[in-house]
Amino acid sequence: MEKIVEIDGLTKVFRNKRGIHNVSMTVERGDVYGFFGPNGAGKTTVMKIMTGLSRAEKGKAKLFGFDVSTQYEQAMAKVGVLIETAEAYTYMSGRKNLELAARFYPDLEKQRLDEVLELVGLEKYQHEKVSQYSLGMKQRLGIASAILSKPELLILDEPTNGLDIEGMVQIREIILRLAKEERITFLISSHLIHEMELMCSRIGIIYDGKLICEGLQNELLAGRFDSLEELFLYEISEERRGVAHV
Template sequence: METIVEIEGLTKTFRNQRGIHDISLTVRKGDIYGFFGPNGAGKTTVMKIMAGLSKANKGKVRLFGHEVTTHYEQAMAKVGVLIETAEAYEYMSGRKNLELAARLYPELPGSRVDEVLELVGLSGYQREKVGHYSLGMKQRLGLAAAILSRPELLILDEPTNGLDIEGMVQIREVILLLAREERTTFFLSSHLIHDMELMCNRIGILYGGKLIREGLKTELLDGRFPTLEELFIHEVKEERRAVNHA
């Protein structure tokens, strides 16, 4: 199966000595990879380096076989990104923001803006100025912008952030639909265990800047650990024990 993301030995240390340490993982075509961990574990740091928004001290990231630091345009050509807060022009409507973004992709049909607005549940609010949007609506707009060009890989940092239960369900359904029907590959981060368990086929648990467990969800969740929550609690206890005895 085609490899979409290759991360090798990724390390970045900040002045406070926090950061990420020797992260290595692979994502294959069609995967919904759940990058899971508590706030401050380093999830966003990894994703910013993947998207070329930050530089690592050591290690490499390849997207579609192209290294991000040396061949950025080729690496990012088929990638959509939503990291942290969705950015938009608040004095413009949601629709106008998407129409502006669509100009970057002249090959897109005119109907694509309508399609993504419908997908993320913003059709009824498309004429409102983004400045009047709630946090959840801005997050939906950010997702709409990320999927506008029909990317083959989507890097989404906390995609359900700020959404109510109905919104969270809808975004999950969009992700599963794109993975199933368009074979879109996803690299998602979240600290919400339930989201990860419902959406992802592969899981990476990040804790204290280290990838402490990684693999297929069906292999990680077995008779010993029937839920992701139980697996996470076990792995964190083991990691703390190892650190204390080091």
């Protein structure tokens, strides 16, 4: 299977001593990879490094075989990104925001805007100002902007954070639909383990800045655990026990 994301030994420590330590992970083509961990575990730091928004002290990040730090344009050419909150001009309509984003892609076909609005379920609300959008609608608009260029990899940081149950279900359905219809590979971070369980084929668990578990969800559970929650609690317990014995 083709490796889309290759992270090798990423390390970055902040002044408060928090950060990430020797993180290595792989996302293969076709994965819906759930990058799971508590708030502050290091998920966003890893994502910012792999998208060039931050620099690691050690280690490498490759996308599609290109080193992000030395071959940035090639690495990011087929990547869509939504990190932290979805930003938009609230005084403009959803469609106007997408038209503005489309200017970065001169070869984009005109009907692509209609396609992404339909894909994320905003076609009925495309002419409303973003100031009138709910949080879930803003997240959907952010995803629409991220997929405009038909990326092969979509990196989403906490896409369901702050949403109500209906909003979470809508975002989950959009991700699964894009994975099937647009054949997009996903790297999704979250601290909501139930959401990860419902939509992700591969799982990586990060805790205290260290990746402590990674693999296909069905293989990780494999009759040993009834849920990802049980797996997570077991891995955390083992990690703490290991730290205690150091």
